[in-house]
Amino acid sequence: MRGLSKSSIVAAALxxxxxxxxxxxxxxxxxxxxxxxxxxxxxxxxxxxxxxxxVALFIRxxxxxxxxxxxxxxxxxxxxxxxRFEQFVEQLGRHLHRGHSLARRLTEELGADGRxxxxxxxDAAQAIGEGGQ
Numbered sequence: 001m002r003g004l005s006k007s008s009i010v011a012a013a014l015x016x017x018x019x020x021x022x023x024x025x026x027x028x029x030x031x032x033x034x035x036x037x038x039x040x041x042x043x044x045x046x047x048x049x050x051x052x053x054x055v056a057l058f059i060r061x062x063x064x065x066x067x068x069x070x071x072x073x074x075x076x077x078x079x080x081x082x083x084r085f086e087q088f089v090e091q092l093g094r095h096l097h098r099g100h101s102l103a104r105r106l107t108e109e110l111g112a113d114g115r116x117x118x119x120x121x122x123d124a125a126q127a128i129g130e131g132g133q
Contacts, residue, residue, distance in 0.1 A: 047103040054102070 016022055069077045 046107065050103045050106055 016025075
């Protein structure tokens with residue numbers, strides 16, 4: 001825009017704004033932005049579904065395989081739990097720092113078209129439902 005006067009820039013902007021095509025252009029820009037936001041929202045929903053299913057499966061597994069702890073061993077088990085949680089937090093930090101994403105990896109493994117993902121999510125939901133019966 002070098003070499004143009006401020007008044008010529010303002011005149012061009014006003015002409016663009018007032019032209020009959022201006023409304024169509026603004027509508028197209030808004031539609032593209034809304035499409036991008038919709039896509040981002042869909043990705044967030046997908047990632048949230050993966051997270052919910054993973055947590056639900058983990059909880060079901062944990063509750064299935066964990067045994068009650070006798071009272072005399074509870075303090076030792078709590079200490080071991082704290083140490084394991086610290087290791088988990090450190091490992092999670094390293095994983096996130098490297099930019100890894102379980103949701104992204106699962107999506108890549110299940111296919112970009114989403115059908116395999118939807119089937120896997122349905123299968124997981126069904127497995128969770130059957131396990132509770």
